[in-house]
Amino acid sequence: MTNTFVFLNDFCLQQRHQMQRRFFPLREIPDSGYNDPRLSPGYSTLQYVPEQGRYLMWVNFNSVFCEIGKTSEQCLLALAESEDGIHYRPAQGTLSGFPQTDNVVYAGLGRSIHGATVLYDPLDPDPARRFKCAASLDEPGRIMSYSPSTISISPDGSHWSAADERYVWSRFWSDTYNALIYNPVLECYQVFCRAAGTDRRICTVTSKDLLHWSEPRLVLQPDGTDGPNKEFYAMPVFYHNGIFYGHLWIYETDDEDPVAYKMAGRNYPELTYSYDGLYWMRTYQKAVEMPDYDSDGYGVFNITLYNTILNRESDAWLTVGTMTRNGHADGMYKHKDSNHLPSAFKVGDPANGRRPIFRMKPGRNCGLESIGLSGRIHTKNLLVDRDGPVPSINVSCRYGEMRVQLCGTMNNPIPGFTFADCVPFRGDELAYVPKWKTRSMDETLGKLFNMEIELHNGCIYGISGAMMPFHGSIPQYSYGNVNPAAEHVWGTLEKAPDYDGVELR
Incomplete structure (x- = not known):
């Protein structure tokens, strides 16, 4: 190795x-990514698939938003494709009945999945399990706290079977970017997640066979250098030549938020690293620069980086991210019940964000x-x-x-x-x-x-x-x-x- x-x-x-x-921070590639006006800003996963000769991007977007405290949201998984890894277009959908877009490929048993990420797994000897999706099944109207978190499988990344939701990695809701990787050091699958809904710390669970999972283990939480009102929202992880790299989302919250679990705030990514995927170290360095106020506004208030892959030519890391013009959960508060000023955007407004690709030479x-x-x-x-x-x-x-x-x-x-x-x-x-x-x-x-x-x-x-x-x-x-x-x-x-x-x- x-x-x-x-x-x-x-x-x-x-x-x-x-x-x-x-x-050295990541650099955004101009005019890159997948910026579909039909989709809200949402969790995204990027993979290169050699046997298909194309890059795929899965976007876990919210098709129905709810106000704070409601359980009527609906999150779906849409698919985009690219030949060069930089410019993306909608791929062919495999599910119907969703008027927002025609490239939906997965919705889960309850027609809603939260925090979905996709792993391309060429080492699995079973071709039916070539792709694996980690997500929480937050069926609209159910008690979200008890929404199970599962692994679903697919032979091609487009067709997903509800029957394979027997792979349950948590009995509780993990409302974050549930980063699924294969850990070659521990020789197991690993999900970076939350132990419970809105508990914004970085936990992980592991499994050798997808059927038997460890209990959640805490790997990172804010320390004394972070100051008050900071939480850790998510941590996408990628492995390269013996090192695990993470983009830790530092979530700055509103100390006057009327919601106890702090829905108002903004994220920026910090570079972290690990030698085994369990013990993590922080650099306290931003992984990407926040744009200034003279720009188009994207990313001024909120930048989230998702997964990173090695490109087809093996000479660049490609990272997909989301940059928004306002903070987390803006527009989800009833103005009359809040001390917040009104948002410039409705929650989920596609005009509020874009989904670019960032590039860096490996290492x-x-x-x-x-x-x-x-x-x-x-x-x-x-x-x-x-x-x-x-x-x-x-x-x-x-x-x-x-x-x-x-x-x-x-x-x-x-x-x-x-x-x-x-x-x-x-x-x-x-x-x-x-x-x-x-x-x-x-x-x-x-x-x-x-x-x-x-x-x-x-x-x-x-x-x-x-x-x-x-x-x-x-x-x-x-x-x-x-x-x-x-x-x-x-x-x-x-x-x-x-x-x-x-x-x-």
Whole structure:
């Protein structure tokens, strides 16, 4: 499994000199996304489907809105498609009887699903379960608090069967973006959800088989640095090269809200990350910049980012989001019962929001930038799995230079792998494999060493490869899978570790 040493923190380093951490926000692609005037702003999921040769976007929109305290809302799942992942059009619907739009593909047993997300799962051996939808079934008129949350399955993302709602991951309503992923570290399915309706903290449930689910586990809630009146609305999650990334929705609420469960407020996304999908760390950095008031108004008050995927060419992350001109639940309050000024929009008004695509080169949400004439980082010890791939560097130094040196466990430069032997690099690559005059990175397979990098006028975003952290007495599979890998490396636990036998020389 490929792992990545990212520089969201310094734990993988033993030294950092004249290298400054910098965060990079997502950039909106102009005139992108799916902006159907028939649909309200709603939860969205993006996937690329190779066997269909197209990108699909599912939009969980609200077709019937209700006032605060009512239970008459109706949420449906519509489908859009794209050839380039940037520009979307309505796809062919498979359900009829919904006058709002003709591209509805799923509505659940009770004709309403809340917080729906879709996972494309190419690893499932059953083609009938190629697509999986996590949602709460909030049938209009029922007690929402007891609405069950289920997984539904589909062979193509368009045709969904009500019979497969036997996969129940919660007995209670989860009124948020219920992000469904497959976790390759824990080897299980995982939903990031709420333990109960309007309990705005980030919880998760897990399952190996979709039938048996864990109880909800709390993974993130506001801390003392957040200040009063902040809640965590949702956290879409995606996995890339050993790291789980999250876009945590920070929900700023109205401290004079007459509704105890705080319906009035606004969201902005913060970058979070995890090595195993269970223990999460915050960066306290916005994942996207809020537009200024001189723009068209979209996103001034509210930005929500949904899921992120690797594009077909594997050279960009694509993220779908929603930007609205006013805050959460504006228009759902009766003005006479509220101290709020009237909203400029009716709730669900399509003119209030748009659904653009954001883009970023993979792994480049944070990096270490050189300062002055030369910056330098020195990693802790690592061991490369004998089956590879070898370490590569995500780096940009078009107008500078990078050199790499490999060192032994006592930080002694290894002959042939020194800075003097290194072929300097200038350019921009997502996975650059360092080169030396007489030696090759292929020699590091199955070997123990550490890495020193010098950089001038550039930024390093991460180091990826089949690398096992070896900062302790025994190598571990990854920062997420902390199980000792001694038997994997040496083949036995009956003898003392042969450190000399694996050290690169």
